[in-house]
Amino acid sequence: MATQLYQMGTPVGICYEALCLERPNAVTAVHKSYLEAGASLLETNTFGANAHGLARYGLEGKVVEINRAAVRLARQVAGEQAYVAGTVGSVRGVRPAGPVRAELEAIYREQIEALLTEAPDALLFETFYDLDELEIALDVARSLTVLPSIAQLSLIDLGVTRDGVALSDAFARLYDHGASIVGLNCRFGPSDMLRVLEKANLRATDRISVFPNAGLLSVTDGAYHYASEPEYFGEIAQSFHAMGVRIIGGCCGTTPDHIRAMANAVAGRAPAPVKAGGNAAREGTDARRPRVAERSVLHSDDASAGELVHEKARHTHTVIVELDPPKDLSPNVFLEGARALHAAGADAVTLADNSLAVTRMSNMALGAMMKQMGVEPLLHMSCRDRNLIGQQSHLMGLHALGIRQVLAITGDPSRFGDFPGATSVFDVSSFDLIRMIKQLNDGRSFTGRALDECARFTVGAAFNPHVRHLDKAIRRLERKVEAGADFIMTQPIYDPEFFDVLADLTSHVNVPIFVGIMPLLSARNAEFLHNEVPGITLTDDVRKRMAEAGTGAHARSVGVEIARELVDAAMKRFRGIYLITPMMRYEMTVGLVEHVARTARNMDQAGSTPA
Incomplete structure (x- = not known):
């Protein structure tokens, strides 16, 4: 959605989700282009349409309005030809921290309730780097609906989530939290995603979705481009099908031509069984267990460094x-x-x-x-x-x-x-x-x-x-x-x-x-610290003593004397x-x-x- 809106001239830096209200015709035009290319599942334009994401644009009060409008626009285009998935994106996103569980639950509840009001066919959770955050979102969804939930992780390193869980373990946990289909999207192109699945310990009962990027992003003269051609997507879609992937789509950079190539490549084929087992050399607990390595010659011997200060x-x-x-x-x-x-x-x-x-x-x-x-x-x-x-x-x-x-x-x-x-x-x-x-x-x-x-x-x-x-x-x-x-x-x-x-x-x-104590150099030094340096406050008595001490060696000796008194008290x-x-x-x-x-x-x- 964002790629196509950008290609249509929408500038970078504005709220693309708000276009559901401000430029609905542009959003429906994108939906229509993918439907005509052969898509049988349309995502709503709501990836960042939560209170946390919209707050960057001062639109946190528009969560319900934007999400409801987005489902209606997708449904208007899909008709009876395609399913509509209400899209929910990660709140934390690429940052490794953010709102805690209670905040996340409230944020997701507001968005999911708004999406459900317009009756989508499924919920699609995408671009979640942390397994624990996706589990929270799924828990909220399960408390609100029995609609199918598609849960997609984004990996920064191949085979393991950002919070250190091996992919097959993560998939198992997502099912436990109510996911109907589990999978991957964003970050990597088709080849790397295929490699991840080939190495994962998949089970025959797994239902997998894969939405890769169109290769790596490049910028030329201020314009954004992705490397992968539609023909390549068509070829690799056949490999995904052979792996047993049930939903094959595209993320950043995938145009209607990419979707058309994939749809044509797998047209008329029945789903294949999942290739279970994989050849993961470091899956399961091994993916989180560091290898034993020889210690670097540059390391000092722990014993020679003495006892650490906190010990x-x-x-x-x-x-x-x-x-x-x-x-x-x-x-x-x-x-x-x-x-x-x-x-x-x-x-x-x-x-x-x-x-x-x-x-x-x-x-x-x-x-x-x-x-x-x-x-x-x-x-x-x-x-x-x-x-x-x-x-x-x-x-x-x-x-x-x-x-x-x-x-x-x-x-x-x-x-x-x-x-x-x-x-x-x-x-x-x-x-x-x-x-x-x-x-x-x-x-x-x-x-x-x-x-x-x-x-x-x-x-x-x-x-x-x-x-x-x-x-x-x-x-x-x-x-x-x-x-x-x-x-x-x-x-x-x-x-x-x-x-x-x-x-x-x-x-x-x-x-x-460790309580901080800093000897003072002079009266001017004392006044500077007290009045101009954040986080430092001097008592009236200290300021008076330093003012009387003036400058030079005598002032420094008074500063040390005050520091000794503070050390004794501390x-x-x-x-x-x-x-x-x-x-x-x-x-x-x-x-x-x-x-x-x-x-x-x-x-x-x-x-x-x-x-």
């Missing part, structure tokens, strides 16, 4: 120190600072990922250098700068380098940094990134493909306690822990009394919390201390690391270490 902080005081990567080309000063912090007793040195959207040296490169020096790096990973391809590639590189500790953060918007015209990506949120990193630990890529070994990442999450509604911030923190966060790192805190408040409010959180309630080095003045945090060690020894002797 150590469960039984003794542990220090993470942040040191900003340089804005210039030489890493020497940074590496000197990292070496000094490690010698002072820092358990890990953490490196921001272009914080405040200011361009700095790659923390991955610096982390690799630190590993060679014997200093344990903890790398921030921002959602801002890398799309999903880049995020997984980056993590695979970290794994190869033996860098195991990461902090998943959203990232500051690009427009506030030194390249305000740069694009912020934000394919996923920090919650999603945490879950996806943990998926690598399970031996599955972001797409669900089984990896040759499991990653071993420890994942931290950020927490900003300086908000008006602290209860909401605590709930957000809980969600990050539920997503898989192994430890928490807070924004810097400047109120010694607040450590007691925070400890009481987070006493139920079962992961270590250590009474928290084992995790997160020191933030200001402006590469690592001598300030070196002294604080040593102070933590001395204080910890004294607390141990006095028996006052936090429980």
Whole structure:
């Protein structure tokens, strides 16, 4: 439908489903062209006609009107010559996360009820990347109707869903949730879909549908094209028929000519039996079990890296120190600072990922250098700068380098940094990134493909306690822990009394919390942080003391003195201390690391270490 509307001159970027109301003649013209080509099943123009999808165009209030109109238009063309399937597309779509179950149920219920009002012959669920989401949609449909449901998955990697389920297992589960016919659509062309089915452990009782794309998409001079010719579709339709496929159709790029070629190729043929069994070497549980592989020679020995910060902080005081990567080309000063912090007793040195959207040296490169020096790096990973391809590639590189500790953060918007015209990506949120990193630990890529070994990442999450509604911030923190966060790192805190408040409010959180403390450089530095940097709030007392200290060495000594007082207060309630080095003045945090060690020894002797 979208391909044909585009070929008719409909611009990219508008809501194609809304054309059921705004240009009904264009929609019926597309239906008619496919009917005349030999189609015996027409899909309604409702792929994205749900509240979530329509909200992008401000049309979420038109869900019922658009879906009802779409069924009427398809029925008007189909008459007695073809069936009409009410089409329901995935809400999450290509993004690996989105609305949770309760939201999805409400979204699907509204759309399906609207479609059913106009009595389609079947429901067709298509382009679902996650099996669990398709199961939710089928559950809703089963609660509303006994009409046949065609349930089609889209695979990013051949043979396995994005949530890591082998295809034959996924088909079995779809039947359990009420599907009448199961199958595949989109993403791949006919050849790859045929290959997937040939390898799958299909059963003789399976009823299969296949709607491939017309090959790969290309763009020439701003125009979109698909590679596969209609004749090729006609030839491969015969192979699908021989496999036992019961419904053969087309997805992106398939024109009426493609459908005509397929219809002619299988005209007059009775359905063939399903070729059961397949030759899947990695189907079933094997598709989700990583192969045993020799460990990369670049991996550091786990034992040599020492105890990970989240493990150590469960039984003794542990220090993470942040040191900003340089804005210039030489890493020497940074590496000197990292070496000094490690010698002072820092358990890990953490490196921001272009914080405040200011361009700095790659923390991955610096982390690799630190590993060679014997200093344990903890790398921030921002959602801002890398799309999903880049995020997984980056993590695979970290794994190869033996860098195991990461902090998943959203990232500051690009427009506030030194390249305000740069694009912020934000394919996923920090919650999603945490879950996806943990998926690598399970031996599955972001797409669900089984990896040759499991990653071993420890994942931290950020927490900003300086908000008006602290209860909401605590709930957000809980969600990050539920997503898989192994430890928490807070924004810097400047109120010694607040450590007691925070400890009481987070006493139920079962992961270590590293409370942030950053020494101040001067009165101007204090006012800048308080008034201009998001997530940082200074007390009046701290601001007054820094104002009296002025600038220079004396001001820095007062800043360290305040930080020591904060460390003392924090250590009474928290084992995790997160020191933030200001402006590469690592001598300030070196002294604080040593102070933590001395204080910890004294607390141990006095028996006052936090429980």
